Amino acid sequence: MARVQNYINGEFQDALNGATLDNIEPGTGAIYGQLPESDAQDIDLAQTAAQKAFSTWRNTTLEERSAILGRIADLIDEQREPLAKAESRDNGKPLALAMSVDIPRASSNFRFFAQALTQFSSEAHESVGKNTINFTLRHPIGVVGCISPWNLPLYLFTWKIAPALAAGNTVVAKPSELTPVTAHLLAEICQKAGLPAGVLNIVHGNGSSAGQAIVEHPGIKAVSFTGGTKTGAHIASVAAPMFKKLSLELGGKNPNIIFADCDYDKMMATTLKSSFANQGQICLCGSRIFVERDLYASFKTDFVSRVAKLKVGPPSDSVDLGAVISSDHQQKILSYIDQAKAEGGEVLIGGNTVNVPECPNGFYLEPTVIEIKDHHCKVAQEEIFGPVVTLMPFDSEQEVLAMANSVPYGLSASLWTSNIDRSMRFAQQIESGIVWVNTWLNRDLRTPFGGIKASGVGREGGLEALRFFTEPKNICISYQS
Numbered sequence: 233m234a235r236v237q238n239y240i241n242g243e244f245q246d247a248l249n250g251a252t253l254d255n256i257e258p259g260t261g262a263i264y265g266q267l268p269e270s271d272a273q274d275i276d277l278a279q280t281a282a283q284k285a286f287s288t289w290r291n292t293t294l295e296e297r298s299a300i301l302g303r304i305a306d307l308i309d310e311q312r313e314p315l316a317k318a319e320s321r322d323n324g325k326p327l328a329l330a331m332s333v334d335i336p337r338a339s340s341n342f343r344f345f346a347q348a349l350t351q352f353s354s355e356a357h358e359s360v361g362k363n364t365i366n367f368t369l370r371h372p373i374g375v376v377g378c379i380s381p382w383n384l385p386l387y388l389f390t391w392k393i394a395p396a397l398a399a400g401n402t403v404v405a406k407p408s409e410l411t412p413v414t415a416h417l418l419a420e421i422c423q424k425a426g427l428p429a430g431v432l433n434i435v436h437g438n439g440s441s442a443g444q445a446i447v448e449h450p451g452i453k454a455v456s457f458t459g460g461t462k463t464g465a466h467i468a469s470v471a472a473p474m475f476k477k478l479s480l481e482l483g484g485k486n487p488n489i490i491f492a493d494c495d496y497d498k499m500m501a502t503t504l505k506s507s508f509a510n511q512g513q514i515c516l517c518g519s520r521i522f523v524e525r526d527l528y529a530s531f532k533t534d535f536v537s538r539v540a541k542l543k544v545g546p547p548s549d550s551v552d553l554g555a556v557i558s559s560d561h562q563q564k565i566l567s568y569i570d571q572a573k574a575e576g577g578e579v580l581i582g583g584n585t586v587n588v589p590e591c592p593n594g595f596y597l598e599p600t601v602i603e604i605k606d607h608h609c610k611v612a613q614e615e616i617f618g619p620v621v622t623l624m625p626f627d628s629e630q631e632v633l634a635m636a637n638s639v640p641y642g643l644s645a646s647l648w649t650s651n652i653d654r655s656m657r658f659a660q661q662i663e664s665g666i667v668w669v670n671t672w673l674n675r676d677l678r679t680p681f682g683g684i685k686a687s688g689v690g691r692e693g694g695l696e697a698l699r700f701f702t703e704p705k706n707i708c709i710s711y712q713s
Contacts (some may be wrong), residue, residue, distance in 0.1 A: 234265030235445040236412045238274060238436055239419035241281035242429025247437070248273045253409055258324030258555035259547050267412045270437035275404060275445035275489030278433035280454055282375040282402035285430030290372045290400040294350050301398060301456030303425040308339035311421065314384065315414055322413040324555035325510050325597065327548050334387045338418075341390040344677045345697070349398035352698050364710050369531035370702040373477065376457040379439075379444040382408035382557055383617075389415055392456045393432060404433050404452060406443055410557055412436050420674050434440030439463065447471055454701065457481070458515075461615070461641075461686045468689070470552040479690035479700050480683055481515070483615040484643030487636035488672075489626075491660070492527040494648035495670065500531075504538050506672040508599045508648060511556050512619040515687075516644045516666075516673060520612055521623045528625040528677060532603070535623075536581050539599050544586045546594070555595045556618055562595045569600060572611035572622075577602045580623070607635045615641065629654065636697035637663045643683035646672050665691070666697035 234255065237244040246252075247268035255265035268274070291296075308315065315338075316330035325334070356367040378392035389407055396403050399712075407415035419434050435442050447455055447470045454477035457467055461482040471478050488506060490499060506518040523531045548552035556562050562585070569583045582600030599619040604612055614623045626632035636645060644666040647658050659667045665683040668674060675681075680691035690700060 234413055235266060236267040236377045236416045236436060238268050238270060238278075239416070239422075239432070239434040240274070240278045241433065243491070244419070244572055247271070250279065253436075253438070253467065255322070255412060256558065257305060257321055258557055259321065259594045260591050261559065261595065265413070267409065268549050270435045270442040272441070272445040272449075274435050274437070275442060275449055278404045278435050279375055279449055281430035282404055282433055283451060285428060286372075286402045287375055287403055289397075289431050292400070294347055297398060298346045298350055300425055300427055301342045301394060304421055304427070305339040305342035305346060306333065307425055308342065308418075311417070312336070312339075315417060317548075318413045318417060319386060319411075320554070322411045323382065324547055324557060326551050326554045328550065329510060334384060338386040338390040340677065341387075341394045345394040345398040348395075348698060350693065352399075352695065354490065363713050364708060366706055366708045369705045369707065370399075370699070371705060373701060373703055374401060374453045375451055376401045376403055376701060377449075377452045378403055379446060379455065379457045379459070380405070380406040380407055381444050381459045382410040384514070385411040386414040386418065388458050389418065391692065392458070395692075396404075396456070397427075397431065397702045399698050399701035401701055402431050402433075404435060404446055404449075406435050406437065406439075406446060409436060409438050413661070439480065444470075449476070450474065453477065456692070456700070470595075477700065479682075479692060480688045481690075481692060482643075482686060482688040483617075484515040484517075484615065484648070484683065484687055485520060485615050485639040485641040485677070486516060486518050486644045486664070487662070488521045488524045488646045489632055489636060489648065490521065490527065490531065491647075491649040491651070491654070492524045493650045494527075495650065498670070499648045500534060500538065502672050503535065504542075507621045508539075508542065508553060508619050509673075511553050511597070512599075512621075513557065513617055513672075515617075516614075518646050518672065519616065519621050520607075520636075520639075522626050522635060523623070525625045525627050526635045532580070532623065536601060539581050539601055544596055544598065545588055546591050547681075553590075553596075553599060553619060555596070556597055559595055561618070562597060565597060565616055565620060568611050568614070568616045568618075569620060572602045572604070572609065575604075575609040575611070576606070577604045577609065577611060577622070582619070607638055613639050629657070633658065635662055637661075640686040641683065642685040643687035646669065
């Protein structure tokens with residue numbers, strides 16, 4: 233049994249109430265470990281430890297902070313294979329994906345912010361003719377809360393923790409209760425790297441107890457959350473009256489717009505990936521595919537043919553899709569497929585569970601393509617977060633732009649065209665925080681990341697993250713000439 237514990241003030245411990253949650257392996261459906269079912273007592277203990285550590289950590293030199301974060305990155309690299317195996321088993325994603333994307337990105341997050349903190353500068357403004365100089369300091373906020381999701385567990389956990397620590401804050405962090413193992417392993421790495429006790433505290437448990445306690449704790453001054461839009465709205469309702477700083481990276485229903493003048497082979501290979509990577513459990517997946525009518529028939533034939541060749545199976549095998557995260561999530565996805573049929577959609581391929589003989593109780597689904605006639609249908613408007621995409625033709629730029637912008641979300645969009653004028657028009661008119669032209673999931677860690685509308689508030693990444701985790705203080709000095 234894999235045993236996960238809280239990490240508070242540099243020590244591993246169980247929940248104060250002694251309660252535990254079962255950890256279920258998506259690939260087999262079996263219980264393979266336990267984790268603490270923490271509550272407000274544990275969060276308070278973690279906040280106290282973080283508050284005590286803050287005065288020392290905030291005054292730690294940039295060079296020393298950078299060195300510690302760099303050591304954490306190095307240790308993640310050294311333990312890439314065991315971390316990837318743990319992530320694959322805990323999440324259900326293919327091992328190859330965890331090895332090539334999740335764990336390398338986790339180390340990159342720490343290494344990037346280890347370097348970025350040494351380049352983060354303040355501003356000065358000379359008021360010419362007034363004998364006045366203004367300069368701005370950026371101070372760490374204090375104790376901050378980081379709450380991360382289950383789809384990219386270590387990847388997104390470190391995406392929040394690394395900039396928070398780099399900026400001089402101390403952290404109370406909660407990983408998803410569905411994928412706790414790599415967070416526990418990260419705590420061991422931080423110990424080995426010499427991160428002082430109390431600087432990072434990791435508390436496991438349900439969102440309704442441990443997560444809620446982070447959001448409402450008066451001593452936690454900012455909250456960075458990635459997850460569902462409904463949960464984000466609840467967090468905002470609790471935190472806003474407390475005047476906490478909030479960063480909310482929420483859901484997406486992203487359009488993938490394909491014009492007939494695209495690079496067809498590149499588009500097809502990337503669209504297959506953007507539709508079903510990580511079983512479609514990425515907020516950036518292009519789940520709404522719109523294809524120009526002149527290309528539509530050939531695209532539909534080729535795309536369905538390629539989807540049919542995707543292999544679904546145990547995450548440890550050489551597969552394209554592993555298991556979805558849980559039985560409940562599997563049923564939710566299936567319910568959307570049933571709803572699509574009821575609304576007149578045609579399932580071109582997929583739509584069923586997959587029987588994996590060696591893992592008969594695992595949570596497997598076929599990659600599914602649904603041809604729709606109305607972009608207002610439920611399956612085209614709501615985030616499914618699974619291996620399901622909709623397909624629909626369009627006739628004009630104006631038509632597809634209206635369809636792309638018709639959803640409540642605005643996280644990302646993909647556009648495939650060789651027309652540079654069109655790409656610029658669309659990039660400016662699509663309602664999303666990120667637009668990829670002739671590519672997908674092509675990320676530079678220096679750039680701002682986040683969405684608009686129901687996809688969130690604020691931006692992560694690069695200097696945006698360091699700005700979020702600091703408070704500016706302006707100092708005005710008048711002097712005699």
